[in-house]
Amino acid sequence: MILTVTLNAAVDRTYRIPHFKLDRVHRPSKQWVTAGGKGINVARVLHTLGADVVATGILGGQTGEFILKSLEQSGIAARFVKTSEDSRLCIAVIDEITGYQTEINEVGPRVSQYEVEQLEQTVAALIETHQCDYVALSGSVPPGVDDCIYARLISMANKSGTQAVLDSSGAPLQDAIEAKPWMVKPNRYEMASLIGRHDLSAADVPRAIGWLHGRGVSNIALTLGALGALLCSEDRVWWAKPPKVTPISAVGCGDSFVGGFLYGMSQRLCPPSALAIAMGAAAANLESYGAAMMPKDLILKRSENVTIQEIGMDEIGHAILI
Numbered sequence: 001m002i003l004t005v006t007l008n009a010a011v012d013r014t015y016r017i018p019h020f021k022l023d024r025v026h027r028p029s030k031q032w033v034t035a036g037g038k039g040i041n042v043a044r045v046l047h048t049l050g051a052d053v054v055a056t057g058i059l060g061g062q063t064g065e066f067i068l069k070s071l072e073q074s075g076i077a078a079r080f081v082k083t084s085e086d087s088r089l090c091i092a093v094i095d096e097i098t099g100y101q102t103e104i105n106e107v108g109p110r111v112s113q114y115e116v117e118q119l120e121q122t123v124a125a126l127i128e129t130h131q132c133d134y135v136a137l138s139g140s141v142p143p144g145v146d147d148c149i150y151a152r153l154i155s156m157a158n159k160s161g162t163q164a165v166l167d168s169s170g171a172p173l174q175d176a177i178e179a180k181p182w183m184v185k186p187n188r189y190e191m192a193s194l195i196g197r198h199d200l201s202a203a204d205v206p207r208a209i210g211w212l213h214g215r216g217v218s219n220i221a222l223t224l225g226a227l228g229a230l231l232c233s234e235d236r237v238w239w240a241k242p243p244k245v246t247p248i249s250a251v252g253c254g255d256s257f258v259g260g261f262l263y264g265m266s267q268r269l270c271p272p273s274a275l276a277i278a279m280g281a282a283a284a285n286l287e288s289y290g291a292a293m294m295p296k297d298l299i300l301k302r303s304e305n306v307t308i309q310e311i312g313m314d315e316i317g318h319a320i321l322i
Contacts, residue, residue, distance in 0.1 A: 001130040002046055002262055003162075005123060005153065006039030006057035008108040008142045009067050009080075010090040012291055014249065020095040020102070029096070032290045035070035036090060038138035038167060041252045041292035045259025045281055047076050048296050051266050054079060054130060056122055058142065060109040061086030079126060081119045085109030088142075092251050101249060108142030116145055123153055127160050134262050137176075138167045138255060147171040154179035167258055169193070180216035185258055187223045202317030205230075209316065219271075221261065221278070223254055229282075230319055231275045236310065238272045239319050240279040243305035245287040252291025256281040259292065260299065272308045279306040
């Protein structure tokens with residue numbers, strides 16, 4: 001069983017607008033509305049692939065009710081803590097002519113300390129009752145939730161023998177590293193921020209990976225956009241190169257990567273095979289409208305065209321320069 005935690009769930013609205021310009025009135029040529037938030041996207045990919053998954057987190061108001069109903073209709077088990085303010089709305093505008101994508105993401109509802117405590121109790125209960133193998137902790141932290149929340153949840157998972165995967169940024173990511181998650185999945189800019197840089201140079205990559213390993217993080221999945229991803233264990237490194245696809249929307253690619261990887265690991269595949277599914281899921285998401293809405297057969301088809309190369313620790317910096 002895999003548990004996903006989404007502290008800042010959302011309703012995602014995606015508009016396709018040709019020739020999008022500022023200070024104009026536009027009418028979308030097409031639009032999509034889906035339940036979102038990074039952990040929910042992870043849960044959707046896992047469910048699509050056939051994994052046992054349960055989603056938890058915090059939901060509020062009418063948007064929260066929409067998210068919960070959407071999960072139930074999709075057959076995804078959900079156990080969320082309710083808050084009074086509305087869960088956020090995230091809008092993506094895609095210009096189908098230029099390929100440019102503009103996003104507007106609300107901050108999220110203010111959550112009380114009591115609701116935070118309820119969430120922690122819910123996660124603890126779900127880990128115990130479902131004997132979870134993995135817990136995916138994804139996304140931003142809404143107002144009222146302290147930056148140490150992920151660190152506490154990781155410590156809780158570690159005590160129960162559940163392997164925690166973290167995909168966040170900023171202070172919540174920094175604080176959570178000290179709790180020793182089993183895996184982190186930063187992009188290049190999130191990785192750079194961990195070592196006080198604005199971007200990664202070739203020399204920075206091994207330094208950042210060594211920094212994380214030195215703090216007890218066993219696995220690092222560094223996503224690099226069109227260049228693919230690096231999976232770095234404590235003694236081996238694999239570079240996944242994605243298949244060629246026509247990009248439509250990048251929203252949810254990182255979440256799809258996490259979902260694909262955890263599916264592979266839950267099926268007892270070796271890390272490079274799980275990495276191929278992760279990269280295939282990200283590629284399938286890139287060529288689809290709506291975050292993590294692609295079908296299983298497309299994920300598996302794209303996974304077959306992922307190139308996995310094992311490289312030395314001294315070669316990892318070159319992956320970001322190709």
